[in-house]
Amino acid sequence: MRVLMFGWEFPPHISGGLGTACYGLVKGLTHHNQDIIFVVPKLWGDEEPMADFVNASDVSIDYREKKFKSIWKNLTYLEVSSFLVPYLGPEEYKKFTDYAIHDRTDVDESIFSTKYEFSGKYGKNLMEEVSRYALTGAQIARDRSDFEIIHAHDWLSFPAGIAAKEISGKPLVAHVHATEFDRSGETVNQVVYDIERAGMHAADHVVAVSQLTRNTIIKKYGVPANKVSVLHNAVLDASIIQSNFQKKVPEKIVTFLGRITFQKGPEYFVEAAKKVIDRDPNVRFVMAGSGDLLNRMIDRVAELRIATKFNFTGFLKGKDVDHMYAISDVYVMPSVSEPFGISPLEAVRHNTPVIISKQSGVAEVLTNAIKIDFWDIDAMADAIFALLHYNGISRMFKELGSEELKKLKWEHVAAKLVTVYEKTLSQKS
Amino acid sequence: MRTICFYFQVHQPFRLKPYRFFDIGEDHHYWDDFSNRSIMRKVAQKCYLPMNALLLDLIHKYNGGFKVSFSISGTFMDQMQAYAPDVLESFQKLVATGHVELLNETFSHSLASLKSKDEFKNLVYQHQSKIKELFNGYTPKVFRNTELIYSDQIGAMVAELGYDGMLTEGAKHILGWKSPNYVYVNSIEPKLKVLLKNFRLSDDIAFRFGNKAWDDFPLTTDKFVNWINAIPKEEETLNLFMDYETFGEHQWAETGIFEFMRSLPDAVFSKTDFGFSTPSEVISKIPPVGKIHVPIPISWADEERDLTAWLGNDLQDEAFDRLYDLEKLVNTIDDDEIKRDWKYLQTSDHFYYMCTKFFSDGDIHSYFSPYDSPYDAFINYMNVLSDFMIRLKEKSSLVSV
Numbered sequence: 062m063r064v065l066m067f068g069w070e071f072p073p074h075i076s077g078g079l080g081t082a083c084y085g086l087v088k089g090l091t092h093h094n095q096d097i098i099f100v101v102p103k104l105w106g107d108e109e110p111m112a113d114f115v116n117a118s119d120v121s122i123d124y125r126e127k128k129f130k131s132i133w134k135n136l137t138y139l140e141v142s143s144f145l146v147p148y149l150g151p152e153e154y155k156k157f158t159d160y161a162i163h164d165r166t167d168v169d170e171s172i173f174s175t176k177y178e179f180s181g182k183y184g185k186n187l188m189e190e191v192s193r194y195a196l197t198g199a200q201i202a203r204d205r206s207d208f209e210i211i212h213a214h215d216w217l218s219f220p221a222g223i224a225a226k227e228i229s230g231k232p233l234v235a236h237v238h239a240t241e242f243d244r245s246g247e248t249v250n251q252v253v254y255d256i257e258r259a260g261m262h263a264a265d266h267v268v269a270v271s272q273l274t275r276n277t278i279i280k281k282y283g284v285p286a287n288k289v290s291v292l293h294n295a296v297l298d299a300s301i302i303q304s305n306f307q308k309k310v311p312e313k314i315v316t317f318l319g320r321i322t323f324q325k326g327p328e329y330f331v332e333a334a335k336k337v338i339d340r341d342p343n344v345r346f347v348m349a350g351s352g353d354l355l356n357r358m359i360d361r362v363a364e365l366r367i368a369t370k371f372n373f374t375g376f377l378k379g380k381d382v383d384h385m386y387a388i389s390d391v392y393v394m395p396s397v398s399e400p401f402g403i404s405p406l407e408a409v410r411h412n413t414p415v416i417i418s419k420q421s422g423v424a425e426v427l428t429n430a431i432k433i434d435f436w437d438i439d440a441m442a443d444a445i446f447a448l449l450h451y452n453g454i455s456r457m458f459k460e461l462g463s464e465e466l467k468k469l470k471w472e473h474v475a476a477k478l479v480t481v482y483e484k485t486l487s488q489k490s
Numbered sequence: 491m492r493t494i495c496f497y498f499q500v501h502q503p504f505r506l507k508p509y510r511f512f513d514i515g516e517d518h519h520y521w522d523d524f525s526n527r528s529i530m531r532k533v534a535q536k537c538y539l540p541m542n543a544l545l546l547d548l549i550h551k552y553n554g555g556f557k558v559s560f561s562i563s564g565t566f567m568d569q570m571q572a573y574a575p576d577v578l579e580s581f582q583k584l585v586a587t588g589h590v591e592l593l594n595e596t597f598s599h600s601l602a603s604l605k606s607k608d609e610f611k612n613l614v615y616q617h618q619s620k621i622k623e624l625f626n627g628y629t630p631k632v633f634r635n636t637e638l639i640y641s642d643q644i645g646a647m648v649a650e651l652g653y654d655g656m657l658t659e660g661a662k663h664i665l666g667w668k669s670p671n672y673v674y675v676n677s678i679e680p681k682l683k684v685l686l687k688n689f690r691l692s693d694d695i696a697f698r699f700g701n702k703a704w705d706d707f708p709l710t711t712d713k714f715v716n717w718i719n720a721i722p723k724e725e726e727t728l729n730l731f732m733d734y735e736t737f738g739e740h741q742w743a744e745t746g747i748f749e750f751m752r753s754l755p756d757a758v759f760s761k762t763d764f765g766f767s768t769p770s771e772v773i774s775k776i777p778p779v780g781k782i783h784v785p786i787p788i789s790w791a792d793e794e795r796d797l798t799a800w801l802g803n804d805l806q807d808e809a810f811d812r813l814y815d816l817e818k819l820v821n822t823i824d825d826d827e828i829k830r831d832w833k834y835l836q837t838s839d840h841f842y843y844m845c846t847k848f849f850s851d852g853d854i855h856s857y858f859s860p861y862d863s864p865y866d867a868f869i870n871y872m873n874v875l876s877d878f879m880i881r882l883k884e885k886s887s888l889v890s891v
Contacts, residue, residue, distance in 0.1 A: 309515030310880060345876075347511060359865045363804035368872045369812050369879060374511040375869070384512065 062482055063096040065208040065225060066112075067198060067218035074105050078403055079238055082270075083214055085297055087112050089475025098208055100201060100221070102179030102194055117197040118179045120204075128228055129199055187217075191256070195220035202228040210482050212236060216253055219260025226263065232489045234481065235264035236292075240277050243398045246323055258282050266485045268292050268478070270401040271422025290481055293426050294401045295474050299466040302410050304387035312345035312370075313449050316389040316413075318382070319396075319404060321352030326395035326418065326435045331358055333393075335365045336442035337449075344370065344449060349385050351376040386411035390455075391448045395435045396421045405430065409466050414458040416444045426469060429461040491775065492726050493767040494718075494758065495685065497634070497657060498734035500538075500581075501563040501599050502530055503839035505860055509870050514877045520831060525860065530573040537738035542580035544748060548755055549589045556755045557589040559768045560734070561634045564597030564617045565837060567624055578624065585625050591768035592621055594630040594653065600836035601800055603635050603644045604787065605814045613833070614651060632656065632769040636838050638687065638731065638790040639797065642677045642783065649679035655773040657731060660686035661788045661795035671725035673773060674782035683773040684782050687731040687790060691717060696732035700745035711750060711757040718762050726776050728764065731790070792847070800841040805868040810841060812875060816882060823885045831878060843867035 066087070070080035087097050088111060097112035104116035122129070177193050198221030202211070211233045213222025219235060226233040241249040241257060261267050261282050267289045269275040275289050308314065315337070317330045327348060334346040348358060348371070355373070362371045377385055386392070392408035392415045399421035406423065408415045409430075417424050418435035431444040448455045507522035548556045562581065570578040584590045596602055596613035597620065603610045614633075621628055633653040635644060640658035648656050660670025670686035694714070698704045706713065718728060733740065741747040758764050767775070791799040801810055813835060820832045843859045844867045861867040 309512070310876075311515070311883075349511075356863070356865045359868060360804055363808040363868065366808055366811070368808045368868070369876055372511045372514065372873055372876060373869045381512065 062210065062479070063098065063208040064090070064482070065098045065100070065202065065205070065211045065231075067100050067194075067211070067213040067221045067225070069102065069215065069217040071099065071101050071104075071108050071114075073107060074103075078401075079215055081297075081403070082238055082294055084109075085295055085471040086475060086478065088297070089295070089471035089473075090478065092472045093475050093479055095475070095479065098201075098205065100198070100218075102190060115201060117194055117201075118177065120197045120200050121176050122196050122200045128203075129196065188252070191217055191220055194218065195224045198222065199224040199228045201225065202231075210234065210486060212482075213260065213264075214238060216241075216257045216260060219256055219263075223260060223263045232265040232485050233263060234266050234268060234485060235260045236268045237261070237274055237278060237400070238270050239400045240274065240281070242277055242281055243274075243324060243400050246398070264288075265489060266290065266481060268481060270294055272425050273398075273420065273422050274400040290477075292474050292477055292481070293422065293469070294403060295469040295471045296403070296406050296410075296466060297471065298410075299463075299469065300410070301412060301463050302383065302387070304383060304411065306384045306387045308388040310345055312343050313390040314345050314347055314388055315391045315393060315445055315449070316347045316349060316385060316408075317393055317395070318349040318377070318385055319394070321348065321350050321355045321358060323354065324396060324398055325352075326397045327352075327354055327358050328361065329395040329435055329438050329441060330393055331361050331365070331371070332438040333395075333441035333445060334362075334371055335367055336438065337445050338367050338370045340442075340446060341449065342370075344445075346371040347374060347385070347389075348372070349374040349377050349382075383411070386413055389413045391416060391445055393441065393445065394418060394421060394423075395433075395441065397435050399423070406466060406469070409462040412459045412463070414448050414455040414462070416441065416448070427462070427465060429458045429465055491767075492762075492764045493728070493772060493776075494764050495727055495729045495767055495769055495772050496558040497593065497729070497731045497769060498558060498560050498736075499563075499634075499732070500560055500566050500734045502526070502533070502566050502569050503599065503837040504565055504569070504834040505529075506840070506870055506874055509873045509877075511873055514873055515880055516877075518827070518877065518881060520874045520877075521834070522860075526569060527573045530569050530577075533735060533739050534574045534577050536743070537735050538574070538577045539580060540743075540748065541734065541737040541751075542577070542584060544752060545590075546580070546584055546587070548752070549584070549587050552755055552759075554587075554589045555759070555766065557591070557766050557768050557771075559591035559593055559632075560584075561593040561595050562621075563595060563599040564613075564620050565599060565834060567620050571624075582625060585628060589768075591632070591770055592625060592628055592630050593632050593634045593657070593769065594618055594621070595634055596636060596836075598833040598837045599636050599839070600833075601636060601639070601810070601838050601841065602836060603639060603647065604797070604801070605810070606817055607647060609814070609817055609836075610647065611651065613836070616833070632773070634658075637800075639787055640684070640784055640789075641787040642785060644787065645676035645682050645684065645784070646678040649676060649682035653682065655683040655685060655769055657685050657729070657769060658687070658784075659731075659788050659790040659795050660689055660729070663795070664782065664784050664788060668782075669722075669725050670729065671721060671727055673727065673776045673778040674780060675778045677781040677783045680781065683778055685727070685729050685769055685772060686782070687729050689790070691728065692730045692732050695730065695747075695750075696736045696740065699736075699747055699750070700741045708746070709750065711753050712761075714750075714754065715757045715761045718758070718764060727767075727772050729772075798847060799845050800838050803844070803846050803864075805844040805846070805864060806841045809844060809868060809871050809875070812872075816879065819882050819886055823882065825885055828881065828885060835875070835878065840867070840871055844871070 068083045072084045091111050099112035100115040102117045202225035211222050211225050213219050214236045215238050222233050241253045261284045269291050275291050278284050278289050279286050319325045321327045362368050392413045394405050394417045396418050401422035405415040405417050416431045419432050420435050424432050433440040505522045506520050597616040632655040633648045634657040638659045670688045674684045676682040788795050843861050844864045846864050
């Protein structure tokens, strides 16, 4: 089967989990001999040649095509003068917009030129790029008739998917990796929500990364339940990582690693830390990462008088991330809302037992982990204490967790996806 | 005799290097040698060397009629020995004239007076012996606490250590209708004389001198001398206390601050009935007028003249309390590096960097801080403290074995 797939980023040039998931999925699909035309706003040239890549920045748009005009009409609602950036908290967002307002050059000229240079980032002209990407999607769908189905990843590429469907009449699969409710809680950005909703409703079938996300799609976006399937994410490499990196502190280490934002529930980690430290002097908590709640967390740690047992590392990258996993005795992901959440699987690869919130998609696939409600700091403290002191559980988690990891293969995900494609095509015809 | 009493604070902290979580347990060197050295060298060129030369000239010119006093922190003396022997030499020359008084403080410019009497004494003695060592056996008689922090209790503690006098801020809220231009005594131990900073005239030089938005800009010696003459006749001492870095560093040479100081003695001698004295001379010559009551500690910092620049927010209190939790343990360990780090970690500047009073005095604070935010300062300090605690535990387990 030949699939026209719209993404927003692709390794090695990624800024979030979306690119990694697309990579795994494409890899899995090629394993099942599927042909992928993968469109990204900007190609860098060093992507692994596993698909027929199309660089949206190279596509010229022919405005004589009448159908484009109606697409454009439907897109104009994207032309809001807000600089929307996903995955930023309100404070970072404010800093960003302050900067962008001074820096913005005008939009309309370039968007109607025949070619358009995408940044492919989550930059200041994001909305403009999303609109233009949709037009590019239409053009590609008109130029190429060699595909049977369209697959779009997350809201950034939904307008492109919709446009391609309108031009070609081929069925559309919308893949939801995260919703606006995960990113922003209950204070959703209406423009993003509208695009997400339009994409899900225009799609012939919707794929969610977890049961949790599927429920959100059904409840909050009003998509009929029989139209939504779950395809959990997988890991690219399930091998255990043996690190030579040695811990330098005598205490056992309990780690939070991720963006310090509302979505990730850092405050519950801090409160649980206080409870554990009160009972056990031989433990050190680490909060690795940065985000708009960082300073509030530092204040709270100082207020709780636990700062000599609770360290902050700031943003970690590269080797430091591996080192952090390697020296951790327990890894905690207390996310308030996590569509999937790949980081606990990374911890498992480092033989570190994990505690994850029930409000995460990964909890649906990882059996050998302690699962707690994100708000239940007593249960979290108990679990941390248990994993630190009762070696039986942590040893079991290490052994079984790594076995479990081996089953989470992108080939399996892709096989299920092929079934989804086939079902969707058969319903269409 | 009416007199002006100049006191200059000379201090540099040992700043911490960026100390990461991964360094804890492994890297036991905390100090940013590069920036400590380069800041010392920079300020030496802009302030210490030219100003010391200027003061030496003035002392010679007026044959002892012009005199000043310094409090030189122990961390500063350590840094002079390491990075600026030329500065040390110039201070030694000044002290050798006999017209320069040195004051005692805590070695590391610490806040120990607020927390631990034992540690406070310890640091005072260490400062005393450092002065003796570098300044030919000199023994100070007058005390000044870090940032002019003072209370009745702290004064009594200083009296107990045998000092005749102590310097502090002439804070409005403790003086009320009273004038700072008299000698007072401590309300618990009346043998301890207390000199109060005249903050208006001190800050005219230290803070406002180069400020073009100030109504009285530019400040000339004529203008300043007129203000001195406006002081009521019965008020006998004008205490001008300020950071030494005022000259050339806070107020750049371009503001004319050096020229102002060079011509000030002349103007004072020719147009006023004031002379110059050191703190010891003031307290021995001018009789005190009464007790000064300071139940709650004051300082010379910020508009509030209180302790909130160093203590009071959660970050500062946590860091401060955790540090002094270690005092007993440190005292059981005989290790030079531990003792040194313990001293340097007490320097008040570390807590100043954690101040979150952004809106009123935040500008001044951020000017003096090597960190982007008080949160960064806190994280870095606590990482270092975490490592220090691990070292203490290791060393103390060796002791007990």
